[in-house]
Amino acid sequence: MVGAKRKLSRAEGANKSARTEAEQPTVPEDPVEMYSDEDMEGGFEDLEDGDDGDEPEDQDMEDDEEEDGHVQGAPSKLTEPSESSAPDARFSVPSLEEIHGLKETSELYMNNMFKLQLDEMMRQIRPDFEHAQTLEQALRRMHKVFDSLPSLPPQSLPDALSSLERLSDARIVPPFADPKPREEAAYKFSFEKPSNIHLVGSWPLRTAARRPGELDVDVEVCMPSALFQEKDTFNARYFHKRAFYLAVIASALQKDAKLGMDVEFMDPEHNGRSTCLVLRARDTSSKEFRKFKTVIRVHAAHELGLFPLGRLAPNRNSLRGAIADAEEGSRLAPTPQYNSSLVADSLRMPHLLFLHSTAEACAGFAEASQLLKTWATQRGFGSLLLNGSQLKKYPGRQMVAGSENTRFMLTMLLAHLLHGDEPSSGLRGRTLHAQRPKLSFGYNSYQLMRGVFDFLAKHPWATSPVYMRAQPRYGLASHAEQVPPTSFSAASRVLVDPSGCVNLLAAWPAASVDLLQQEAAQTLHMLNDAESDCFRALFLTPRTSPVETFDEAGVVTLSTRSDDTVRRLDAGSARAYAIEHMLGISATALGSRAWNVAVSYSAPATTWALSEEPPALSRKVEFGVRLNAEHAWRQVEHGPPPEDAVSCTSFRAFWGDVAELRRFRDGRVLESVVWPVSNLDERTALPRRVLQHALLRHGCITKPSKLQFVNPTFDGLLDVKPDLAHRAYLKSPLEVGFSAVQGAYDVLVKQLRAMDDLPLSVIGVQPVAQALRSMSTFAPGPLNLAELGSEVPDCASYLPVHPLLLTLESSGRWPDDLGAIQEMKAALYERMAAVLGPKLPGAIMRVVYDRDAEAGETIQDQSSLQITLPAGFAFSCRIHHDREHHLLERLVRSSSGAARRRAQDALTRYDQRFVHAAAHHAALQALYDQYPSLGTTVRLVERWVSAQMLSTQVPVEAIELLAVAVYTSSAHTPPATGVAGLVRVLTLLRDWHHRETVLIVPLEAASRRAHEYRQVKADADRKAPGTAPADLRHITATSPPVTVTSTQRVAAEQAFRAARARDPAIHHSAWSIATDLDESGSLWTHEAPSVTIADALRQLADRAVAHIESPVVQKDETMVLFTPSLKMYDFVLHLDPAVHTRYAESLQPDSSAWLAKDKRAFKNLRAVRPSLYGNESRPGWDPVGEYVELLQSLYPGIFHLFYDHHGGTAIGGVWDNAMKKPHPFKVMLGYSSRPESKSNVVLNTEAILSELARLGFGLVKKVEVSST
Incomplete structure (x- = not known):
C-alpha cells in the first residue's frame, strides 16, 4: 500500500503542468481552504499481477456503435513501429508530463485500475462535440424559422387561439399552467419574434454526459418585454402568455419541411411552468442526425430585469388561489416554487456565462461535472429522455421525487465550491461570513468530484443554508436588498444561486435532499475503501428502484384532494403537493424508526403531441423507507408530559384515537401510542403499520389498500402452516422463533458441563448448527414426541439434528494412535449417555455413525452421541481432540498413494468439521448480534x-x-x-x-x-x-x-x-x-x-x-420467484406428500396429506391420517433425501437429480449428455442398455426409470417423462 500524502504545491504543480502558461486562464484570487489529505486522497494497491477486471460497460450507459463502424471516443488505430525505428524511439524515457501522470495516479486514486476504468468510461459518456455538423445545421435552420415568424396583435384568449389555429393549419393546444386562464380574462395575448436566441445548457459548456436515452441540446428564445405587464407575475399570467408563445413557435417549426423535425411539448420539471418544445429527428430526416441520438429542447425566457425581484421573493405570494379578492398577495401563504420558476426563466444565459468562465478557469470542471451527472443518474436523480424502443430497453427506471434539475444543481454546486460563499446575513438573524473556496481551480476531475461528495455528505443542509457568491460580471449581481436571505427561512433546504433570488432546491422535498446526502456519504465510504473495486457500483450499476435501495418499499396511490389551494398550486401539480404532504407525515410518524423516506416515479420525461392536452400525472408512485434497525420495531411512541398542553394537543391531533396517557414503570406519565403485537411477524410489520395509520389519518391515502408494501408478500415463506404447526409442535415456531431451540441448548450445555462421572470433564461446548445461529431456513419447533404416530402427522414428523462440538480437559490419557482415539471417543460417548440419562429424564441417547461410515475405518472421525430431549429437540455431540490434527498431518507426510489420499480426506474432514465450522459459526453469530x-x-x-x-x-x-x-x-x-x-x-x-x-x-x-x-x-x-x-x-x-x-x-x-x-x-x-x-x-x-x-x-x-x-x-407475484419450471428436466419423479417427513415445510402444503378424507376426530375437526412411521422418533430422518442419495450412489454419472429438500414433492432428473450417445457394447458396462446397432448400445432410459420407481415404492407416486 502506498500512502497518498501530498503537499498542496505538488498537487497544483502536477495539474498545472498539463497546461502551458499561455493557456492558463485567470483564476480568481481567493484564498483556498484545502481539504485534508484524508478527505481528498486515497491510496492505491499494486495489482499488477491481479485480475484485469471487467470492461466498464453497462447497458444503461453504453452507446450503440455507429453504423459506419466508428465508435465515439475510440482511439485511433495503432501501427507497429518499423524495423528502422531506433530503439530509443520505441522505448524512450518518460516525459515530465507522463511522470506527473503516473505519480498522480498512484497518489490520488484508490487503486491503479480505478484511473483506467475512469478514463475508459469518460470516452463512453462524453458526446462527440467535434462531429456535430448536422446538429449545427438544424440549429441554423431553426434560427431562420424564428426570424421569419409573423407578429400577432394583442387579443383576447379565444381570438388568440383562433389566430394560432389559422397559423398552424391544425389544432394546437397551448400547455397552460394551473390555474388555467379564463376565457374572459382581461389580459391580452400577443406574439413578436424572439428578441434573442441563445444556445444554453450543458452542450455549449461541454459538460453534457451521455445517459440512458437521448441527449438534450437546449435553445432559449427570449420573449420581447413588450408582451408582458408588471401584473403578469400574479396567478400564472406570465406562464399563460409563455405557453401561448411556445405554441406559436411550435406551429412554425412543425410546418417547416426543411427542418425535418417532429415537435412535441415536454414538461421537464413536472410543474406545468417549465414546459418546453422537444424537436426530434423524423425517420425521413438526416441519417447522421438520427445517429447522434440527440433532441433539441426549446425554452422560452423573459429578459433579465423585466419584473421587480422583490415581488418574486420566496416569502411573497403570487398565487391568490381561492381568495380572488385579496388586495395584497404577500398576506397569503408564500409561493416560493412558483416565484423561483418565474425568476429562473431569465437566468439561463447568466448562469451559462458564469459556468463557462468557471470551466475556462478550471481544467477539470467539465469532466467532474460529467462524472457527477453519471453518478446521480445511476442513483435515480434527474429525469431521462426515453422514446419508443428506448422505453423497452430501460424498463422501470425511476427518479427521486423533485430531483428533475439534479444535473444543473450539481454543476452549480461544483462551481460554488470553487468560488466560495456569499457574505451576507443569514437566516434567523445570523451573519454568514464569506468562507474561502473549498476546492482549488488546480484540482483534477477526480478531486473535484470527491470534493462535491464530501460537501454533500457533511454539510448540515437542514440547518445551514448555502449562498453562492454573487457574480456581477455575468449578470448575477447580488439582490440582497430586494430578496434578503431571511426570505428563504421557510425553505427546508437552501442552495441559492449567485443572483440571490433562486433556491435551486426549491422543488426538492427535504427527504430527497437527505437521500442525496446519504448517497454521497455512502459514495465517500466506497472511495475510502482502497481494497475493493467499487467502480461498477459507483458508475455502471443502476440503482433507481426503491426495492433495491431501501429496507421497506412499495407502491402508494396518493390522494390529491387538498384544502390548501395555494400550496397545491405552488407545487405545480396535485401529485407534487401530495408527495410533499406524504413525506412530511411519514417523517413525523416514523421519527427515529427510519433514517429516510423517499418517493420516486417514472424517470422518462413526459412528452405529448401539440394537439393534445398535457397528460395527467400518475398518482401511483413508488416509495422506500430506510429503517434505523435500533428503533424501527419499538412498540411504544413516547409523547410529551401532560403539563405541556400545547404539545399534548398536537400529539393527539397527529395520532388520533390511538394516543393515550400512560404511566410507565420509571414513574413517568406521558402521552403515548402503544402498538401491541402477538408474534414475530407482527413485530416486523410495525413500521408498515405505523406508516399506514398516519397516512390514512391525514388523508394521504383514501383507504388502506392504496398503500402496498413489497415485504409482506414474502411473509409465510419461512413458517410452517399455522394449523399444522399447532398439531406438530408443543409451541408454534411462529410465536417463539429460535428461542425454543436456544433454550433446549442451554439446558443441555448445563448438564454436559455438570458431568462429574466422566474420565475427562467437558470444559467447552461449541455450537455449529445453523439453527443455533438463527440461520436455518425454518426455526425448529419443539416436536410433540408423545403424539408421534397419532396427532402428529407423518408429513410433519421431521426432527432436525443440531451438531455440537465438545472440548474435554487436557490429559495424557489420550492414546497417540488415530484408531485408538476413535475407539476412545466411542467409549466416551457411551459413558456420557449413561451419565446423562438420569439427569435428563425422558431423553433418548444413541451412539450413531455417519451415513458414509465404513467398517474398519480407523483414522477418520465418524461417530457421535445423538441426544433427543423430551422438549422436542435433537442434538449431536462430537468430541474435538486437537491431537488428531497433528497425527493426520504426520500421516499425510509419511504415506503415499491411496493411503495418503485417505489420510488427506480424513484431515480435510477434520479441519472442516472441527476447525472451520466452529470459526464460521462464531463469526456469523457475532454478525447476527450486530x-x-x-x-x-x-x-x-x-x-x-x-x-x-x-x-x-x-x-x-x-x-x-x-x-x-x-x-x-x-x-x-x-x-x-x-x-x-x-x-x-x-x-x-x-x-x-x-x-x-x-x-x-x-x-x-x-x-x-x-x-x-x-x-x-x-x-x-x-x-x-x-x-x-x-x-x-x-x-x-x-x-x-x-x-x-x-x-x-x-x-x-x-x-x-x-x-x-x-x-x-x-x-x-x-x-x-x-x-x-x-x-x-x-x-x-x-x-x-x-x-x-x-x-x-x-x-x-x-x-x-x-x-x-x-x-x-401481490403474494402470487412473489410466489413466481419460488415456483420452478419442471419443463427443463428429462424426467420428473412425483412423490407422495403424506410420507414425506418434511412436507410441512412445503411452500403450499395441501391438508389432504395429513388429514383423513372422511374421518373426523370431532364434529368440527377432521382426524389425522393413519401413521406409516409409528410413534418412534427418528432424528434427521428424511426419506426423500435418503432416496436421492441412494439413487446417486447406484447410478453415478448416469443422471443428475434436483429437488427441494424443504418439502418439495418432485425430483427432477437430467440425463448426462455423454450417456445419451451410442457406445460400443462391452461386459460390465455399468448401466442398463439396449442395442442401437450391431456393435453399439444406448442407455435404456425406460428400464432405468422403472428401476427408480421400484426403488421408490411407496414414496414415488408417478414418473413423468419429458416429451421433448
Missing part, C-alpha cells in the same frame, strides 16, 4: 435456492458467506430487513462474474467490528442507560470500511488464478469465496456448486431481481 436481519436474509436466500430445486447443489455455508458479503459491502448500507438482504444477495449473484473473479468476504474483520460494536454499546449503556449511540451500524462518510488486508487480498487473488490455471474447465470451485479465514476460496465450495449450476443461479438471480423491481406487491 445485524439481526442477517439471519432472515440467509433464510430467505436458502429458501429461494431450495425452491429452484438446488438444495443439494449449493452448500449453506456458501449462502451465508454471500449474505455476509452484502452486509459488509461498502457499496450500500447494511440492509435492515431480510427482504432487502435477499434482493441484494440476488443482485450480487447477478453481477458477480464467478468464472473470472474471486469474491472476497472480510468475515473475521467484520466479526471483530461486531464485537467492538457490542462492547461500545454495552459500555455506553453501563455508564448511562439509554444513551448508547442511536445506531452504530449507520454508515457515515468518516466510518472506516470493513475489508481484508491488502496482503490477504493479493493472496486470495493469486490462489484464484492458480486454481483456474490448474482447472481451466472449472470442474471444481466454480464459486471461489475467499475470506480472511480461508484465502483459498474453496473451503466450502470445492465440490459444489458446479459451474453449470453457478451459471444457472446467475441467470435465475437476474430474472428474479428484474421481477422484484417491478415492484412485487
Whole structure:
C-alpha cells in the first residue's frame, strides 16, 4: 500500500503542468481552504499481477456503435513501429508530463485500475462535440424559422387561439399552467419574434454526459418585454402568455419541411411552468442526425430585469388561489416554487456565462461535472429522455421525487465550491461570513468530484443554508436588498444561486435532499475503501428502484384532494403537493424508526403531441423507507408530559384515537401510542403499520389498500402452516422463533458441563448448527414426541439434528494412535449417555455413525452421541481432540498413494468439521448480534435456492458467506430487513462474474467490528442507560470500511488464478469465496456448486431481481420467484406428500396429506391420517433425501437429480449428455442398455426409470417423462 500524502504545491504543480502558461486562464484570487489529505486522497494497491477486471460497460450507459463502424471516443488505430525505428524511439524515457501522470495516479486514486476504468468510461459518456455538423445545421435552420415568424396583435384568449389555429393549419393546444386562464380574462395575448436566441445548457459548456436515452441540446428564445405587464407575475399570467408563445413557435417549426423535425411539448420539471418544445429527428430526416441520438429542447425566457425581484421573493405570494379578492398577495401563504420558476426563466444565459468562465478557469470542471451527472443518474436523480424502443430497453427506471434539475444543481454546486460563499446575513438573524473556496481551480476531475461528495455528505443542509457568491460580471449581481436571505427561512433546504433570488432546491422535498446526502456519504465510504473495486457500483450499476435501495418499499396511490389551494398550486401539480404532504407525515410518524423516506416515479420525461392536452400525472408512485434497525420495531411512541398542553394537543391531533396517557414503570406519565403485537411477524410489520395509520389519518391515502408494501408478500415463506404447526409442535415456531431451540441448548450445555462421572470433564461446548445461529431456513419447533404416530402427522414428523462440538480437559490419557482415539471417543460417548440419562429424564441417547461410515475405518472421525430431549429437540455431540490434527498431518507426510489420499480426506474432514465450522459459526453469530436481519436474509436466500430445486447443489455455508458479503459491502448500507438482504444477495449473484473473479468476504474483520460494536454499546449503556449511540451500524462518510488486508487480498487473488490455471474447465470451485479465514476460496465450495449450476443461479438471480423491481406487491407475484419450471428436466419423479417427513415445510402444503378424507376426530375437526412411521422418533430422518442419495450412489454419472429438500414433492432428473450417445457394447458396462446397432448400445432410459420407481415404492407416486 502506498500512502497518498501530498503537499498542496505538488498537487497544483502536477495539474498545472498539463497546461502551458499561455493557456492558463485567470483564476480568481481567493484564498483556498484545502481539504485534508484524508478527505481528498486515497491510496492505491499494486495489482499488477491481479485480475484485469471487467470492461466498464453497462447497458444503461453504453452507446450503440455507429453504423459506419466508428465508435465515439475510440482511439485511433495503432501501427507497429518499423524495423528502422531506433530503439530509443520505441522505448524512450518518460516525459515530465507522463511522470506527473503516473505519480498522480498512484497518489490520488484508490487503486491503479480505478484511473483506467475512469478514463475508459469518460470516452463512453462524453458526446462527440467535434462531429456535430448536422446538429449545427438544424440549429441554423431553426434560427431562420424564428426570424421569419409573423407578429400577432394583442387579443383576447379565444381570438388568440383562433389566430394560432389559422397559423398552424391544425389544432394546437397551448400547455397552460394551473390555474388555467379564463376565457374572459382581461389580459391580452400577443406574439413578436424572439428578441434573442441563445444556445444554453450543458452542450455549449461541454459538460453534457451521455445517459440512458437521448441527449438534450437546449435553445432559449427570449420573449420581447413588450408582451408582458408588471401584473403578469400574479396567478400564472406570465406562464399563460409563455405557453401561448411556445405554441406559436411550435406551429412554425412543425410546418417547416426543411427542418425535418417532429415537435412535441415536454414538461421537464413536472410543474406545468417549465414546459418546453422537444424537436426530434423524423425517420425521413438526416441519417447522421438520427445517429447522434440527440433532441433539441426549446425554452422560452423573459429578459433579465423585466419584473421587480422583490415581488418574486420566496416569502411573497403570487398565487391568490381561492381568495380572488385579496388586495395584497404577500398576506397569503408564500409561493416560493412558483416565484423561483418565474425568476429562473431569465437566468439561463447568466448562469451559462458564469459556468463557462468557471470551466475556462478550471481544467477539470467539465469532466467532474460529467462524472457527477453519471453518478446521480445511476442513483435515480434527474429525469431521462426515453422514446419508443428506448422505453423497452430501460424498463422501470425511476427518479427521486423533485430531483428533475439534479444535473444543473450539481454543476452549480461544483462551481460554488470553487468560488466560495456569499457574505451576507443569514437566516434567523445570523451573519454568514464569506468562507474561502473549498476546492482549488488546480484540482483534477477526480478531486473535484470527491470534493462535491464530501460537501454533500457533511454539510448540515437542514440547518445551514448555502449562498453562492454573487457574480456581477455575468449578470448575477447580488439582490440582497430586494430578496434578503431571511426570505428563504421557510425553505427546508437552501442552495441559492449567485443572483440571490433562486433556491435551486426549491422543488426538492427535504427527504430527497437527505437521500442525496446519504448517497454521497455512502459514495465517500466506497472511495475510502482502497481494497475493493467499487467502480461498477459507483458508475455502471443502476440503482433507481426503491426495492433495491431501501429496507421497506412499495407502491402508494396518493390522494390529491387538498384544502390548501395555494400550496397545491405552488407545487405545480396535485401529485407534487401530495408527495410533499406524504413525506412530511411519514417523517413525523416514523421519527427515529427510519433514517429516510423517499418517493420516486417514472424517470422518462413526459412528452405529448401539440394537439393534445398535457397528460395527467400518475398518482401511483413508488416509495422506500430506510429503517434505523435500533428503533424501527419499538412498540411504544413516547409523547410529551401532560403539563405541556400545547404539545399534548398536537400529539393527539397527529395520532388520533390511538394516543393515550400512560404511566410507565420509571414513574413517568406521558402521552403515548402503544402498538401491541402477538408474534414475530407482527413485530416486523410495525413500521408498515405505523406508516399506514398516519397516512390514512391525514388523508394521504383514501383507504388502506392504496398503500402496498413489497415485504409482506414474502411473509409465510419461512413458517410452517399455522394449523399444522399447532398439531406438530408443543409451541408454534411462529410465536417463539429460535428461542425454543436456544433454550433446549442451554439446558443441555448445563448438564454436559455438570458431568462429574466422566474420565475427562467437558470444559467447552461449541455450537455449529445453523439453527443455533438463527440461520436455518425454518426455526425448529419443539416436536410433540408423545403424539408421534397419532396427532402428529407423518408429513410433519421431521426432527432436525443440531451438531455440537465438545472440548474435554487436557490429559495424557489420550492414546497417540488415530484408531485408538476413535475407539476412545466411542467409549466416551457411551459413558456420557449413561451419565446423562438420569439427569435428563425422558431423553433418548444413541451412539450413531455417519451415513458414509465404513467398517474398519480407523483414522477418520465418524461417530457421535445423538441426544433427543423430551422438549422436542435433537442434538449431536462430537468430541474435538486437537491431537488428531497433528497425527493426520504426520500421516499425510509419511504415506503415499491411496493411503495418503485417505489420510488427506480424513484431515480435510477434520479441519472442516472441527476447525472451520466452529470459526464460521462464531463469526456469523457475532454478525447476527450486530445485524439481526442477517439471519432472515440467509433464510430467505436458502429458501429461494431450495425452491429452484438446488438444495443439494449449493452448500449453506456458501449462502451465508454471500449474505455476509452484502452486509459488509461498502457499496450500500447494511440492509435492515431480510427482504432487502435477499434482493441484494440476488443482485450480487447477478453481477458477480464467478468464472473470472474471486469474491472476497472480510468475515473475521467484520466479526471483530461486531464485537467492538457490542462492547461500545454495552459500555455506553453501563455508564448511562439509554444513551448508547442511536445506531452504530449507520454508515457515515468518516466510518472506516470493513475489508481484508491488502496482503490477504493479493493472496486470495493469486490462489484464484492458480486454481483456474490448474482447472481451466472449472470442474471444481466454480464459486471461489475467499475470506480472511480461508484465502483459498474453496473451503466450502470445492465440490459444489458446479459451474453449470453457478451459471444457472446467475441467470435465475437476474430474472428474479428484474421481477422484484417491478415492484412485487401481490403474494402470487412473489410466489413466481419460488415456483420452478419442471419443463427443463428429462424426467420428473412425483412423490407422495403424506410420507414425506418434511412436507410441512412445503411452500403450499395441501391438508389432504395429513388429514383423513372422511374421518373426523370431532364434529368440527377432521382426524389425522393413519401413521406409516409409528410413534418412534427418528432424528434427521428424511426419506426423500435418503432416496436421492441412494439413487446417486447406484447410478453415478448416469443422471443428475434436483429437488427441494424443504418439502418439495418432485425430483427432477437430467440425463448426462455423454450417456445419451451410442457406445460400443462391452461386459460390465455399468448401466442398463439396449442395442442401437450391431456393435453399439444406448442407455435404456425406460428400464432405468422403472428401476427408480421400484426403488421408490411407496414414496414415488408417478414418473413423468419429458416429451421433448
